[in-house]
Amino acid sequence: MTTDDSILLRGVRVHNLKGIDLDVPLDKLIVVTGVSGSGKSSLAFDTLYAEGQRRYIESLSSYARQFLERMDKPDADLIDGIPPAIAIQQRGAAKNPRSTVATVTEIFDFLRVLYARIGIVHCLGCGRPVARDTIDGMITELLREAAGTRAWITFARPRDAGLAPLRKDGFTRALVAGDIVDIEAVPKAVRALDVLVDRIALGVDDRERLADSLELGLKKGEGRVVVRTEDGREYRFSEKLECRSCRLPAEDPYPNLFSFNTPHGACPECHGFGDLAVIDEDKVVPDRSKTLDQGAVEPWTKPLSRGMQKELLTEARRRRIPTNVPFRDLRPEHQRFVFDGGDGYYGVKGFFDWLQSKKYKVQVRVLLSRYRTYVACPACAKTRLNPRALSVRVKGLNIGEVVRMTVAEASAFFEGLELEPFQRQVAEKLVQEIRGRLRFLMEVGLDYIALDRMTFTLSGGEAQRISLAAALSASLVGTLFVLDEPSIGLHPRDNHRLVRILRSLKDIGNTVLVVEHDPDIVRAAEHVIDMGPRAG
Known part of the structure; x- marks a missing residue:
């Protein structure tokens, strides 16, 4: 083979590879298989991906390179003919709490533009559609x-x-x-x-x-x-955008209005996270059989907080709240007084509010996290967006209701979405992009996943298949894709869908190299690299 149609590897000594020579064909679906420890990952990720990524980064300007992770040069006599590489591995997705299935697949970006272009604004007061009169x-x-x-x-x-x-x-x-x-x-x-x-x-x-x-x-x-x-x-x-009934003014929608990552669109209560951190009363009083004298308020039994315990007992006696009765047997208004305070007494919540101002200290952040829980934001109902963004609807649904759908439900909604003639001129391509991305997610067996699902809750297999669908949607060509067992977590009956996706990725002009053991995937390969029987 030549470097025009293959990647030439000579004398590769990465990890447990013992100076192997190999020609890897380009523009093919290739499977690397073998026993555990034979060097599959060393070949696929630490050699081919590492060198492809390293050379691509080296081709960038010095300014761009400072923002990218530098990769070590693999130990080899010769690596030639390698294209830029992308690795899609079995790792948990990003831990960013703002990252969702819709954002990583860019579906949300297209939705934002779609709602800005054809969304109908509704009155925040009465809910009626708002439009300019001509x-x-x-x-x-x-x-x-x-x-x-x-x-x-x-x-x-x-x-x-x-x-x-x-x-x-x-x-x-x-x-x-x-x-x-x-x-x-x-x-x-x-x-x-x-x-x-x-x-x-x-x-x-x-x-x-x-x-x-x-x-x-x-x-x-x-x-x-x-x-x-x-x-x-x-x-x-x-001719202004305002409600005819209650005369409340509105404003034209724009893409940033639907972004929970900007102040324009983020819910003012949860700041675009969808959840609110609140004190969990069951963690503050974990054992309700204890009395106030016995330290029912758990955080105030710690050495640094005993002053608050003494103050609680003083306030309780002054208000004739029994301190020798189990907490669960106290009258409801007495329990609320312990938590909420009143008449100059700060209570448990006032104490934690004061701690919020001190959370620049590590020990305070640890203490807060111990007694904190997260609840759905009541203002935005976990949509993360402000009322103005949620007042814009397409076919009766706001953007929050759309991203709450599963992939299958959203796909059915957009397949059945009929645009008016004037809407087609500005939104037809947007709808096609959304349909395509949803179709790819369906193809990799993720029809059950909600679009607003946070990526850090995904399994490694789910995250990898979402990355695969996103890569296919991006229509990259001339690229080496290296995948780590994409069939993990996939029902055997869906393997044919995965094979179809891998072939689609190859057919548009890419080289797809998969580390895999599944017989269906191995049989579908155009070229098999069998590592072993021993290491390297």
């Missing part, structure tokens, strides 16, 4: 509901803004209790004038006049105009 939309509504009636087009003007500018612009009349009066004759008690723009017969006078009058009313009324009909109906229009 001139064409106003005319259509008026002619549909009030055609043939006379109407007055007005805009609101604060009296303290002065009447002279109105007269200068040609506005001399106002509408007061259904009567048209001179603006000078409006009672002083009326603080906002309904300035008359036009009297018009809807559907009788020409459409152009109606459009011009509405446009003038919007211009002079700071984006708002009111149309009142002779039968008492009132139509309030606004």
Whole structure:
């Protein structure tokens, strides 16, 4: 073989490899198998991946290299023809509590842009859809509901803004209790004038006049105009994004609004984590058969906190709370007093609040962690996002409800998502990307996993298959992928799906090298490297 179609390895002496010579074909699905200790990982990860990654990093600028981990050069006489390498190993996923299945697969990134482009904003007050009124939309509504009636087009003007500018612009009349009066004759008690723009017969006078009058009313009324009909109906229009019913303003959605990693979108209560750290009362009082005298409040039995125990007993006696009765038998209000305090006494929670200000000390952080637990944030219901982000919906669902779905449920939702013609122009490619990534997750047998599942809760096999699906979604070519037993944790009946994914990765122009023992995967390989029978 030549370096054009294979990786040449000569005299490899990494770990227990004893100077082996090997040609590894490029653009193939290759399986490395063998007994334990034969050197499979030494060949796959410590030689091929290490050298491929090292050479790629060396090709980068010195500025970029300072941010990347440097890898040692494998001990070998010759390694030639090796492409850039990516390792997908059997390791736990990142411990970052902000990392989820949706973020590592970039599904969440596409969702953010999708909701920013086609999401419908809903009012935070009444929950109704919020939209800007257009001139064409106003005319259509008026002619549909009030055609043939006379109407007055007005805009609101604060009296303290002065009447002279109105007269200068040609506005001399106002509408007061259904009567048209001179603006000078409006009672002083009326603080906002309904300035008359036009009297018009809807559907009788020409459409152009109606459009011009509405446009003038919007211009002079700071984006708002009111149309009142002779039968008492009132139509309030606004070119601003606000609720028609309760007039609450809204704002156009943008991608960062849906990111829990930025202040724009993060829930103000949990700061984008989805959970709140609270004191666990069962850990503070683990044995409720103890009395206050016996140290029922466990953290105050420690030497450094005995002063708090003495103060508790003093306060309890002053309020006639029994100190020689088991904690579980105390009246509920007495138990709450121990935890919550009151009337100048800080209680257990006040004590831990004070400790929060001292958590720069290691021993304080250890103490807090001992008595702390995490509960779902009640403000965002674990979606991590603020109310403005959750008020934007696509087909009736907000982004938090979508990422709460399993991969299978989300795939069904997006496969059935039908876009309006104007939505297709801005969102068709986004939906295709989301569908593709969900399809790859289904292919590797992860249809049961929720998109908002935190990555540090995944098993090694699940994390590896998510990385595999993400790599396939990225459409990388000319790359060496090195995988460590991807079939672990996968039901044997799903092995054919895994093989299909590995072949897809190879077919787009990559070399896929898998350390594997599963017979189905070995049989599917185009080239097998059998290590052994002894080490190296």
